[in-house]
Amino acid sequence: MSVELHESWRIGPVELPTRVVLAPMAGVSVQAFRRQGRRFGAGLVCSEMVSCAGIEHRNERTLGYLRVAADEHPLAIQIFGSEPSVMAEAARMVVAAGADIVDMNFGCPVRKVTKTGAGAHLLEDPDLACRITEAVASAVSVPVTVKMRRGVEDGSRACLVLGPQLVDAGAAALTLHPRSAKQMYTGVADHSLTAELVDLVDVPVIASGDVTSRARAQSVLESTGAAAVMVGRGAQGNPWAIREMVLGDGAQPTREEVAAELILFIQETVRELGERRASSFLKKFYAWYLGHGRFPKPFKNELVQLSSTEDVVTRLYAAAPGAAEIVARLESDLPDPSEEYLLEGMPISIYGGG
Numbered sequence: 001m002s003v004e005l006h007e008s009w010r011i012g013p014v015e016l017p018t019r020v021v022l023a024p025m026a027g028v029s030v031q032a033f034r035r036q037g038r039r040f041g042a043g044l045v046c047s048e049m050v051s052c053a054g055i056e057h058r059n060e061r062t063l064g065y066l067r068v069a070a071d072e073h074p075l076a077i078q079i080f081g082s083e084p085s086v087m088a089e090a091a092r093m094v095v096a097a098g099a100d101i102v103d104m105n106f107g108c109p110v111r112k113v114t115k116t117g118a119g120a121h122l123l124e125d126p127d128l129a130c131r132i133t134e135a136v137a138s139a140v141s142v143p144v145t146v147k148m149r150r151g152v153e154d155g156s157r158a159c160l161v162l163g164p165q166l167v168d169a170g171a172a173a174l175t176l177h178p179r180s181a182k183q184m185y186t187g188v189a190d191h192s193l194t195a196e197l198v199d200l201v202d203v204p205v206i207a208s209g210d211v212t213s214r215a216r217a218q219s220v221l222e223s224t225g226a227a228a229v230m231v232g233r234g235a236q237g238n239p240w241a242i243r244e245m246v247l248g249d250g251a252q253p254t255r256e257e258v259a260a261e262l263i264l265f266i267q268e269t270v271r272e273l274g275e276r277r278a279s280s281f282l283k284k285f286y287a288w289y290l291g292h293g294r295f296p297k298p299f300k301n302e303l304v305q306l307s308s309t310e311d312v313v314t315r316l317y318a319a320a321p322g323a324a325e326i327v328a329r330l331e332s333d334l335p336d337p338s339e340e341y342l343l344e345g346m347p348i349s350i351y352g353g354g
């Protein structure tokens with residue numbers, strides 16, 4: 001039975017309007033990225049991984065990750081850590097910040113994270129992984145989900161043992177990126193494991209890894225029986241890939257549309273992070289947006305050299321004057337920023353751009 005990418009589905013009581021999920025990506029999944037993903041048809045968007053220790057210590061930058069806009073729901077906020085009680089407290093905080101779902105990272109392969117007992121380490125410590133899941137699931141009333149890799153070592157099948165245990169411990173859905181932690185991003189995602197996991201659990205499974213087109217999304221859904229696909233790198237600087245997956249609208253954006261989306265993204269990111277952080281954060285996005293043969297390479301190199309985001313925006317308008325009208329239309333459709341959900345009692349300064 002084939003499922004349609006534009007159909008709705010549920011994680012527990014939370015209804016998700018389409019079967020494309022925007023991946024959590026550290027250093028990428030800022031609020032502007034998530035809001036744009038929703039606007040282009042993602043049924044669920046996720047924050048990047050947020051440290052539960054950072055939340056516990058009320059670290060300013062960490063709390064900045066918990067800034068939720070009115071137009072990004074349904075939203076999962078992803079937390080990572082290794083201490084069940086600290087994870088439970090962090091989960092309560094992210095729900096207070098406005099998360100519809102609490103996702104837990106049991107897949108991050110980076111040593112800085114695994115050496116603390118978090119991320120992919122938990123694939124090899126099922127007892128702790130289940131205790132964390134139980135503690136978090138009983139701390140909040142929203143669904144709690146887990147994102148995993150296949151295991152730590154190449155060829156590992158640890159996710160197939162751990163997955164059902166996590167469901168018993170309270171996980172309402174599982175995301176599988178079927179590469180090992182050792183693999184990082186090399187090789188290919190082996191979605192035959194995703195199909196095996198789907199057969200083992202009675203909660204929705206989200207398939208993550210190497211989904212970059214509608215054809216691929218459909219074939220992964222069909223061959224695995226997963227409830228949804230997750231798209232990460234394929235959506236970097238390319239929200240049109242999400243629209244293509246969900247609606248089958250494969251029209252390539254015009255230069256004006258690309259420039260307009262990038263300009264809006266820059267403006268929103270500066271508002272979120274402040275000019276200083278945003279200007280270095282944004283540089284990788286210039287290459288992502290302007291690549292795909294959309295603009296000549298020297299133009300992209302020129303933008304990266306510019307010192308202020310204002311100069312970048314001016315240069316983009318000069319290269320694509322028609323973008324102004326599109327930006328005005330996009331801006332008029334944005335919700336009033338005063339609708340943003342602010343955590344009670346937190347100083348406004350934590351939000352960088354204010």
Ligand SMILES: Cc1cc2nc3c(=O)[nH]c(=O)nc-3n(C[C@H](O)[C@H](O)[C@H](O)COP(=O)(O)O)c2cc1C
Binds near residue numbers: 023049107208210234
């Ligand atoms: C730059 C980058 C940052 C990532 N950060 C996270 C993260 O914070 N949490 C997480 O669970 N996965 C993270 N991932 C993994 C992605 O969510 C996704 O599972 C992986 O990239 C495979 O999907 P893709 O082939 O569609 O990119 C990250 C991936 C990339 C490329």
